[in-house]
Amino acid sequence: MSRLRFLVLAAVALVFLPLLAACATTPEPAELPRASAPAPATAPSPEPDPELTLNLPAPEVAPDCNCDTPPSAVDATFLDKGLAALNVGEYKEAVNYFRRYQRLESSAGVDWEAGIAIAYVKMLPQGPYYNWRASRDSYVRLMREPPKGIQLHPQVVLMRDILAILVDLHTQIDDLQRETATLSETLEKREEALRRLRELTLGQ
Numbered sequence: 001m002s003r004l005r006f007l008v009l010a011a012v013a014l015v016f017l018p019l020l021a022a023c024a025t026t027p028e029p030a031e032l033p034r035a036s037a038p039a040p041a042t043a044p045s046p047e048p049d050p051e052l053t054l055n056l057p058a059p060e061v062a063p064d065c066n067c068d069t070p071p072s073a074v075d076a077t078f079l080d081k082g083l084a085a086l087n088v089g090e091y092k093e094a095v096n097y098f099r100r101y102q103r104l105e106s107s108a109g110v111d112w113e114a115g116i117a118i119a120y121v122k123m124l125p126q127g128p129y130y131n132w133r134a135s136r137d138s139y140v141r142l143m144r145e146p147p148k149g150i151q152l153h154p155q156v157v158l159m160r161d162i163l164a165i166l167v168d169l170h171t172q173i174d175d176l177q178r179e180t181a182t183l184s185e186t187l188e189k190r191e192e193a194l195r196r197l198r199e200l201t202l203g204q
Contacts, residue, residue, distance in 0.1 A: 078104060082117060083155050091127040109150040115142050120159040123166050136167045 082097030102114035122135035
């Protein structure tokens with residue numbers, strides 16, 4: 001009985017040995033290429049913090065506010081217009097603008113600037129208001145009490161300096177003219193005396 005079992009086992013082994021050998025020699029299937037690992041996702045840059053908007057009331061600003069103008073200065077619109085008219089030879093328009101500027105706000109600085117500008121126009125021989133003596137008198141009066149502690153218009157300051165030179169020049173010319181007139185009168189008197197002396201001499 002044991003011998004029969006041995007023969008059966010041997011036969012089964014002979015049947016399965018070729019199959020086992022075939023399995024042993026069968027190549028393993030090639031490995032499939034691994035999919036490349038996905039690149040790590042770039043972390044998104046942090047978004048900036050949103051700005052906070054405060055609903056605060058806007059500061060009130062006057063519509064015609066000139067923030068560059070010192071508090072002591074006034075609106076120089078008419079003064080600027082007068083200077084522009086003066087630059088192109090419109091002397092009457094310039095004086096009208098200067099007087100408007102003077103009436104705009106009655107203050108020491110405004111009156112003084114307008115007075116200097118009008119006196120300057122009167123000093124110009126080509127202008128219709130030429131009167132150097134009236135210009136000199138206005139200049140001397142204005143320079144007795146010049147404004148202090150305020151910022152004057154640069155062109156008005158230039159007018160003041162030019163007036164100082166012209167007033168001094170005209171004063172010297174006037175003095176020379178008076179001296180010349182005096183010398184002429186003296187010469188006339190001498191000539192008259194000589195003429196009488198000659199007549200007396202010839203008569204004798």
